[in-house]
Amino acid sequence: MKKDKTKGYFDLNPLTPLVLDKTQYGVDTYLKSLKFGIDNKDIHNIALTGSYGSGKSSILKTFQNQHNEYEYLNISLASFIEDEKKHGADLSKKESNEFQKKVDSNNSIDRTIELSVLQQLFYREEYEKTPYSRFRKIKNINSNELSIKALIIAFFILITYFLFDDNFLNFIFKANSLKVKFVLSLLFLFGLHEILLYIFKFFNHNNINNLNLKKFEIGLSKDDDESILNKHLDEIIYFFEVTNYSVVIIEDLDRLKNTFIFTKLREINQLLNNSKQINRSINFIYATKDELFNEKSSRTKFFDLIIPVIPIINPYNSNDKAIEIINNLGKEFKLDNSFLTEICVYIDDMRLLNNISNEYVIYRKILSKKLNPEKLFSIIVYKNIHPDDFSLLNKNKGELYEILNSKNDFKEKFLDRINNKIKKLETKIDDLNEEKTNSYEELKSIYIYALLKKYPHLLALKIKGEIIRVNNLYKDENFRRFKNSSKEIGLIYTDDNVFEYSRPYVSLNSDTNIFSKIEKDLNNKTFDERHRLLFKKDIQGYQEKIRELNIKKNNIKKFLFHEIYNQLDENEKHILNNKSNKKLIFYLLRNNYINEDYFDYTSHFHGISLTTEENDYLQTVRNGGVPDYNFLIRNPRNFLKKLKNITLEKESIFNNSLLNYLIINKDDYKNELSIFIKRILKYDKASITFLDNYFDKGTEVKELVNILCEYNINFWDVVDNNNYWRKSKESYFSLLLKCLKLEDLKKIAQGSSLKEFISEKYDFINTFTKENSIEKIAKFLTGLKIKFKEITRPKNHAVLFNYVYDNYLYEINFYNITLFANYYLKNDFDNKKFLTKNYSYLAESNLISLSNYIEINIQDYLDNVYLKLDNEKEEKEEFLIRLLNNSKININTKRKLVNVNKTKIVSLKNISDENLKNHLFQLRKIETKWDNIFSYYKLSANQKISNKESIMISLEKYLNTPEIFKELADNERLYMNKYDELERETINSICAKILLNDNITNQSFWHLIHSITEVNEDFPFEKLNYEKVEILVMTRMKFNSRNYLSLRNNYPDLHLNLIEKNIDLFIENLKNNESHYIEVKQDAENFPFNVDDFNLLLKRNIINDKNIFSLLDFLDTKEIVKNQELTNRIAEILSKTDRMPFFIDFDLILAIFKNHKSINNKIVILNRYINRYKPKEIISLLQLLPNPYNQLLQKNKRVKIASNSENSSLIGNFQERNLISSHYFDGDYIIINMKRKKID
Helix, strand or coil: CCEECCCCEECCCCCCCCCCCCCCCCHHHHHHHHHHHHHCCCCCEEEEECCCCCCHHHHHHHHHHHCCCCCEEEEECHHHHHHHHHHHHHCCHHHHHHHHHHHHCHHHHHHHHHHHHHHHHHCCCCHHHCCCCCCCCCCCCCHHHHHHHHHHHHHHHHHHHHHHCHHHHHHHHHHCCHHHHHHHHHHHHHHHHHHHHHHHHHHHHCCEEEEECCCCEEEECCCCCCCHHHHCHHHHHHHHHHCCCCEEEEECCCCCCCCHHHHHHHHHHHHHHHCCCCCCCCEEEEEECHHHCCCHHHHHHHCCEEEECCCCCCCCCHHHHHHHHHHHHCHHHCCCHHHHHHHHHHCCCHHHHHHHHHHHHHHHHHCCCCCCHHHHHHHHHHHHHCHHHHHHHCCCCCHHHHHHHCHHHHHHHHHHHHHHHHHHHHHHHHHHHHHHHHHHHHHHHHHHHHHHHHCCCEEEEEECCEEEEHHHCCCHHHHHHHHHCCCCCEEEEEECCEEEECCCCCCCCCCCCHHHHHHHHHCCCCHHHHHHHHHHHHHHHHHHHHHHHHHHHHHHHHCCHHHHHHHCCHHHHHHHHCCCCCHHHHHHHHCCCCCCCHHHHCCCCCCCCCCHHHHHHHHHHHCCCCCCCCCCCCCHHHHHHCCCHHHHCCHHHCCHHHHHHHHHCCCCCHHHHHHHHHHHCCCCHHHHHHHHHHHHHCCCHHHHHHHHHHHCCCHHHHHHHCCCCCCCHHHHHHHHHHHCCHHHHHHHHCCCCHHHHHHHCCCHHHHCCCCCCHHHHHHHHHHHCCCECCCCCCCCCCHHHHHHHHCCCECCCHHHHHHHHHHHHHHHCCHHHHHHCHHHHHHCCCCHHHHHHHHHCHHHHHHHCHHHCCCCECCCHHHHHHHHCCCCCCHHHHHHHHHHECCCECCHHHCCCHHHHHHHHHCCCECCCHHHHHHHHHHHHCCCCCCHHHHHHHHHHHHCCHHHHHHHHHHCCECHHHCCHHHHHHHHHHHHHHHCCCCCCHHHHHHHHHHECCCCCCCCHHHCCHHHHHHHHHHCCCCCHHHHHHHHHHCCCHHHHHHHHCHHHHHHHHHCCCCCCCCCCCCCCCCCCCHHHHHHHHHHCCCCHHHHHHHHCCCCHHHHHCCHHHHHHHHHHHHHCCCCCCCCCHHHHHHHHHHCCCHHHHHHHHHHHHHHCCHHHHHHHHCCCCCCHHHCCCCCCEEEEECCHHHHHHHHHHHHCCCCCEEEEECCEEEEECCCCCCC
16 A cells, blocks of 8 residues: 555545456456347346355446446445444334334335335436426526526516506507517416426426315325336336436345345336337346345346356455455555465455455554554454444453453463362372381381391391390381491391300491491492482472472463463363354454454554653564564663563563663562563574674673573573574673683583583684683683693693693594694604604603603594504504503404504514404414414414304415415425424424315415425324325325325325325335335235226326336236226337336237237337247237238248338348248338248
8 A cells, every 4th residue: 555645645445346457357258248138139137146245346337437338327225225224223122123024024125125216217317307207306596597587487477467457458459569469478478388387397296186276275196005116117218218328237236135126127127128218228237146036947037147246255265365455555564474364264355355454554554553463454354344343342342352351260260270280289299298207117128138138147236335136227216326327337146046246347448337338239329318219209290290380370370362262172162152153253362363452453552651662662562573672661660560471471572771671670570580581591593683682782791691591501502502693602602701700600511512612612722811811711621621622723822722731631633632743842743653653653752741641541542543544554563562452442442453554463472462363363464474373373272262263264264365375385484393392292283283174275285285394194184185185195295004095095096196206115115125115015905006006107197117117017917908998008108118128928918919909019019029929929919910910920821011110120020030931022012921831
């Protein structure tokens, strides 16, 4: 809503119909529909139907504005209805009943409505347009016209007089003047015309029942019961005859819910359109409600066309229109959109919405700007929807007033309920106090029983020379003496009822006694503590509930209606809701849009005790508006008087001058200050923003800080955990340092995050030493045992920096250790050593305080510094061993130390922790030595080692590592002679177990067996796999009967490997029969050797010919010839070797000739052994050869064979032994002539 500066007023929203934009709300459709109905010759009665306020009138006005080709006649019965309602409202009860009867009379209402319609028809036109209408109209005659008419009448009377006067007539006749006669006659006739015309009009305007000329009486007709419209049809037809109206718009005809008038109007419309006097189409348009006609046929029988209107607003969309209207008013009248959405559910009429917005503007401009706009709007809505109850509200009457005041009844109910709860809790506390004695006796019994259990057969105690029997300890005095005795107590035992005094019981600590020991055995709390706790917990719980209920009582006393309503149960709400059927009332009250301060929104303020500005601010505070912290309240005392305590709980109360006043006068305003402070203690955005402002501009800052800390010792946590603070945390800590005493500071720090804040403030010594005492800060740091996470170099004074260093007021971390090392070592600082040998470097430096601090907190040092260094460590071995053997360091950290260090431990014997040895071994952080392997192996026998299997797994993994077993094989040979006999036995046992381990790989086994220089003769290799035994045979296995037989029986062919490796020894044993050699043939059970063994040896092509022939001598020829494969291999050897054996069994040669395929090899063998066999044997061999060789040495034969070296040798051998007659060479052949006699 904007003010028109040129006009000097505000543009309010008119309540009359508006000309609408035809592009909105479907207006164009309505206009086209009306246009269609008017132009259609068959349509004369058009109904525009819709609910009240749906926009029917605006549509009709828009149509008239858009279509000026029609003449419109507008008829409305709104004023008639309002007059009737008003008349009925002003009557007394009796008169009201009579009026109601009159209203209920259809005939009376119909006639009244018809009269109103008829009046609006005729009285809208000028008199001159309907001069012959019988309806009287007051015509305004001006003075000139009146004078002329008066002269005419006077002149007419005068002329008449003269005309009927005899003397005047004689004069006229005597004059014999035609002109005079003519003029007088004309004047007479003109006057007579005027008089007759007036008389005609008079009789036309009045109905005459009787006419008595004798008595000159004229009787006018009286009203009768005939329909007025029917009675004056001629008047109506006359009206439309003399006017140009073609469209009659009738509105508000439906207000009295009477349909009879529609029938009359339809009849009139039909007469008008059928009248030949009018000769034009006349359309009636009715703006009416949908619900006027209950029956479906009623609607269509009255009207020729019905056009429905969709309401522009309804309870479901009125909020959108309201938001649009309110937003157009400007910022000054701004309302919350969600509020409008809710409250507009109760607004279903556009006119009503416009009127509400108008009244809101006026109220807002006149009343204080500080009033809550939502509350003001709510009052206006209520005023418009329930105006009667609103008028009663200002008289302290009405439904709203009664409901508001009912809160006191509910308050009393709530308070009664709470008081009953408090009484019940107080009764429970009393009951607990009564039970306290019995529970005390039970607790004493527990301790006496514990005494007897600890000291069986105890009969009595001797306390300060007095003997107290156990059964008398239940007495309070005796039990108290026993409990409080601080000296040694004598114990008296019983044995057959004879007293024997034992020596006095001496406790381990001189300040303790028997009772205290029993206390520790039973519970970690003392007897007195347990006694108090038996009841304290329950009683405190009940007392806390009572305290909470009292607080609730105080709050209820301050409750406004909406707070009371929210506390009601469903039944109570139902009872309250029955007090009114106006739902709007409960919505506004429930949401605090109307409450006990409604007078501020319905009346003017008269400033007396407060200035106008202060009163405006008071309204802001009451309404929970945005506070002005710096607003100066010059009359704080009067201001506080007008505030309720509940208002002090709102954030709108925040004001510097008000808080100054409360603190200065805190003795007089204890309650008010307490409420104010408690609101601050919520520490929300509002209170923190206010505190920031007050700390800058308030006058009682120091006192406020002390009050806040007194109320809430955790003040610093609020500073630390809230993001609403405007300044840095450092500024608030400085504020605390200035305002609080050291002891108070310590209290705040205990259990809060203040210690953490200080410890994280790396620039602390340079930030807070400027404005504060270094001595106070030092005491504060020491008292809180601050540990700075990081600390910076001092800029000016190093006093506090040195104090922090010397008193260990810093955390051990990389940053701080680096800082102090750099600061104090200066140019001597070696960064490389610091990073790679940190512990040994610092230990050997002159930083005594730092080194001592590290040793005291060695675990923290390792966790926070050493292990966080990125560089790989090369710690000196002696310092690394010192760390690994330090009992203060946990095992996990020691393992990490091993992980990050390249340094290897020379000997595991220097490490005390057996588990750590395991870790060192697993990570190979030890020198590769057999002694370390043996030490590690021995861990498996250590009872302290929980997982012994892991040791063997680690050892296996270690020995299977190529670099390890190669190092052992190449550079770490195991010589047994350096160990004594006992150690040698142990080492041999360990070596055997290592070698016999199935998980040792073959490759590792090969290298280990080379590193171990000796293996026992009786080494149980039978547990090894084939490959390992093969390696053992080729390396360290002794040649003896046991090993040979075991190999032959368990490992196929490996006994042959043993023979190969010891072939000479094996053959020599076969050839010589000396005592220190093994005679194979005589000891065949110990060294079995057969043809299959020999055949396998031949296949390997390892044994030389000499050894082959040597072994061949010890084999059975019969077994050899059975093996065709072996026979062929021997044939191959015999045909190729240069070292022929002296003798080969003929059966073997025979088998060769039978089985061997190579003829050439057979000829070669025959040539080599021909001189050793008889002619018959030779012939038998030749017979086994193919033709022509089988013809040789046959009598009387001539044989032709190929000429080659072997054949030539063969024939030469035959010739030499005289087995043939002759032979000669014929080209490529040799011709042999056999003897004529058979060779024997």
